[in-house]
Amino acid sequence: MDSFLSLFEQYDVAAAFWVNIQLTFWAAIWSLLLGTLLALFRISPIASLQWFGATYVNIFRNTPLTIIIAFGVLALFGQLSVSLSSDFNLNFFRLAILGLSLYHAAFVCEAIRSGVNTVPLGQAEAARAIGLSFLPAARLVILPQAFRGAIAPLGNVLIALTKNSTVAAAGSVAESAGLMKTMIEFRSDMVIPIFFTFAFGFVLIVIPIGLLTTWASKKLAVSR
Amino acid sequence: MTRDPQSSTTASASHPPTQPLVSLKNVNKHFGELHVLKDINLEVARGEVVVVIGPSGSGKSTLCRAINRLETIDNGEIRIDGKELPAEGKALAKLRADVGMVFQSFNLFAHKSILENVTLGPVKVKGMKPTAAKELAMSLLKRVGVDNQAQKLPAQLSGGQQQRVAIARALAMQPKVMLFDEPTSALDPEMINEVLDAMVSLAKEGMTMIVVTHEMGFARKAADRVIFMADGQIVEQATPEEFFTNPKSDRAKDFLGKILAH
Numbered sequence: 087m088d089s090f091l092s093l094f095e096q097y098d099v100a101a102a103f104w105v106n107i108q109l110t111f112w113a114a115i116w117s118l119l120l121g122t123l124l125a126l127f128r129i130s131p132i133a134s135l136q137w138f139g140a141t142y143v144n145i146f147r148n149t150p151l152t153i154i155i156a157f158g159v160l161a162l163f164g165q166l167s168v169s170l171s172s173d174f175n176l177n178f179f180r181l182a183i184l185g186l187s188l189y190h191a192a193f194v195c196e197a198i199r200s201g202v203n204t205v206p207l208g209q210a211e212a213a214r215a216i217g218l219s220f221l222p223a224a225r226l227v228i229l230p231q232a233f234r235g236a237i238a239p240l241g242n243v244l245i246a247l248t249k250n251s252t253v254a255a256a257g258s259v260a261e262s263a264g265l266m267k268t269m270i271e272f273r274s275d276m277v278i279p280i281f282f283t284f285a286f287g288f289v290l291i292v293i294p295i296g297l298l299t300t301w302a303s304k305k306l307a308v309s310r
Numbered sequence: 311m312t313r314d315p316q317s318s319t320t321a322s323a324s325h326p327p328t329q330p331l332v333s334l335k336n337v338n339k340h341f342g343e344l345h346v347l348k349d350i351n352l353e354v355a356r357g358e359v360v361v362v363i364g365p366s367g368s369g370k371s372t373l374c375r376a377i378n379r380l381e382t383i384d385n386g387e388i389r390i391d392g393k394e395l396p397a398e399g400k401a402l403a404k405l406r407a408d409v410g411m412v413f414q415s416f417n418l419f420a421h422k423s424i425l426e427n428v429t430l431g432p433v434k435v436k437g438m439k440p441t442a443a444k445e446l447a448m449s450l451l452k453r454v455g456v457d458n459q460a461q462k463l464p465a466q467l468s469g470g471q472q473q474r475v476a477i478a479r480a481l482a483m484q485p486k487v488m489l490f491d492e493p494t495s496a497l498d499p500e501m502i503n504e505v506l507d508a509m510v511s512l513a514k515e516g517m518t519m520i521v522v523t524h525e526m527g528f529a530r531k532a533a534d535r536v537i538f539m540a541d542g543q544i545v546e547q548a549t550p551e552e553f554f555t556n557p558k559s560d561r562a563k564d565f566l567g568k569i570l571a572h
Contacts, residue, residue, distance in 0.1 A: 131398070208417035211380055212476075216431035216483055217407025219400055226434060231421050308420045309465035 090279050093269065102265040103287050109182060109251040109261065114244055116187035121194025122229070128195065129202055129228070131220055139195065146192040151250055155185040155257040175260070182254035186247065193243045201236025202228060206310070234306045241299025245292050262287065329392055331356045331487055331518050332377060337386030339372060346372050347383065348542040354487070359519045361529040361550070364539035365565055370522045373539070374491045377520065378409040391486055407435050410480030410488040414495050416472040418464035418479070424451065425460040428479045435483070443482075450478040454508045470501030474508050481512075488512070490521040524569065526554065538562045 093099070127139030146154070158181040162168040170180035205228055213223035233240075252263035266284045270277055330353035339347040346369045354360050362370045375381040377388060379395050379402060388395045390409060396402040418427050428447035432438040438446070451457040454474035456467070464472055473493055480488060490509065494502045506528050513519055513532035521528070529536055529550045536553040538546040540561045546553065554570075557563045 206415075206417075208413060208415050209419060212411075212413065212417035212419065212479075214380065214403070215378060215406055215409070215411035215413075216479065217403050217435040218431075219403040222434055226430065227419055234421065309463065310420050 090276065093273060093276060093280065093283070096273075097265060097269055099262070099265065099283065099287070102260065102262040103291070105179075105259065105261040106248070106251045106254075107291065109179070109186060109254055109259070110244075110248045112183045113186035113190060113247055113251070116183065117190035117194050117243075117247070118240075120187060120191035122198060124191060124195035125198035125202065125232075126224060126229075128199060129224070143192045143195055146189050147196070149189070151185070151189050151253045152256050154189050155182060155253050158182065158185045159257045178258045179254075182251075182257040182259045185257065186251060186254070190243060190247050190250070193246070194240065197236050197239035197243050198229075198232055200239050201232035201234070204235030204308075205231045231308050234303075234308050237299055237303035237306060241295060241303070244299070245295055248292055248295065249288060330354055330389075331358075331391055332520065333387075333389045334373075334377075335387040335389075337373075337376065337388060338384045339369075339376065339381065340384055346542050347376065350386070350542075350544060352537070352544065354518060354520060357516045357518055358534050359513045359517075359532050360521070360535050360537060361533040362520065362522045362537045362539060363524060363529070363565075364545075368539040369542040370539045371491050374489050374520060374522045377487075377489055378406050378411055380411070403435070407431070407483050408486045410483060410485035412473070412476050412480055412488065412490045412493045414492040416464070416469070416476045416496070418472055418475055420464055423461055423463060424456065424467070424475050427464065427475060428482045431479065431483045447478070447482055450481050451475065453481075454478050455504070468501060469497045470504045473497065473501075473505045477505075477508055477512070487518040487520065490519065490523065492522050492524075494523065494525055526570070530554065538565070540565070 124139045124142055127135040128143075130136060159178065163177065163181060169177050170184070171177040209227055209231065210223060213227040218226065252261065254261050255264040255267070262284055266280060269280050273280065332352070332354040334350050334352040337347055337350040338345070348369075350373060352373075362373065364370050372381050376383050377390070379388075390405060393405065396405060418424075419430065422430065425444065425447055428450060429440065429443040432443040432446060433440055448457055448460065451460055454477055456471050456474050456478070459467055459471060459475075464475070467475065477488075477493075493509070494505050497505065502525070506525060509519070509521070509528065510532045519532075521533070523529070533550045535547055536550050537544055538553065538557070538559070538561070546557065546559045546562050548558075553562070554566065557566055
């Protein structure tokens with residue numbers, strides 16, 4: 087037991103998890119914004135926008151996240167010198183957020199589209215009939231109902247995002263998965279407890295997300 | 311602010327009193343192989359109440375929905391107040407604002423209160439001040455007898471109440487013409503009259519109305535003209551009295567025989 091506790095004196099596990107939470111937080115916001123925009127493209131009456139939305143989703147949903155994150159560091163930064171901060175570590179942190187956001191936006195888009203499918207066609211027709219054009223109709227009538235119908239699938243995307251934030255280790259961000267690798271290397275006597283520590287850490291973060299989204303999807307459901 | 315005299319003369323020149331408010335010329339539409347509207351010609355005068363009846367699948371709902379372009383047409387011409395229906399975009403939205411529509415399934419905005427349902431159009435489409443829109447909405451809700459439900463959500467109201475709110479929502483845009491697409495078909499029998507009463511009083515006030523319905527009572531009470539459609543064509547049109555007592559076509563006789571038999 088003492089040697090297990092000594093792990094936490096030797097390594098700052100909480101700080102590493104905090105990095106994952108921050109990655110998740112920012113990537114959640116950006117992917118929600120981008121995903122909503124993509125969903126708007128996909129339901130818009132303009133064919134070229136529909137095409138762009140569909141193509142984006144197909145490319146990013148079907149590319150492994152590790153490749154996207156590695157591309158950010160090795161190609162965007164390494165080859166093309168795209169830098170999101172002059173601070174070395176902050177740059178990698180932001181590149182990881184960029185990769186996570188681009189990837190999960192595809193899933194957010196599809197979750198919102200599934201929400202749009204919960205809105206009866208008559209709602210859009212009624213909006214058009216009082217003279218609302220596409221954007222106001224989407225903003226005032228369709229999306230507010232679609233979001234409320236998409237809370238559960240959006241929650242699933244958020245849960246996946248939380249766990250996928252560990253892939254940022256591939257992008258040189260010092261977060262929990264990276265720390266775990268280091269700890270296993272130097273404390274091979276404690277391999278199994280180290281694994282369980284990190285597994286438990288994620289379960290602790292993810293369970294409230296699941297509970298919250300289940301509660302919210304019931305609470306906010308549109309009654310028809 | 312000076313008024314542009316030229317635009318006002320053009321406006322009045324394009325609105326002679328005899329010009330029909332709604333006119334359809336040689337309108338055709340297909341759903342795949344099915345020819346649902348066959349060369350429809352129809353003119354509706356300002357203030358006229360037209361009831362469209364016919365067996366299901368006759369194209370009457372499609373006709374109604376084509377007038378504010380919820381259904382596109384293959385060819386032909388539809389004009390509202392002299393202006394041809396724009397294909398899409400802002401111009402179409404603007405025209406739709408002048409055409410009120412009441413649906414079979416009410417289609418009230420499910421996430422908004424009754425009051426918000428009625429104020430949304432005036433505020434967001436016409437740019438009316440929220441306080442003025444609220445005042446207008448409350449007076450319209452009072453007129454259709456649901457002002458005491460203003461703060462509720464649509465799902466908390468009965469079907470008849472929801473449909474009356476839908477009428478108020480359409481009226482709030484101060485439309486030139488109102489379209490009703492089977493407004494009582496989804497209602498329980500005891501709620502049909504409350505909706506029809508609202509429609510009859512609207513007709514008496516001089517609103518131009520095109521009503522797709524099977525309610526013969528409404529047609530007799532409020533309609534100036536009955537249009538009988540079958541198989542995508544206008545088969546017969548006459549005053550309600552004449553149509554119901556003395557239908558000319560076999561198709562209409564057959565249809566009336568079936569619905570009036572008991």
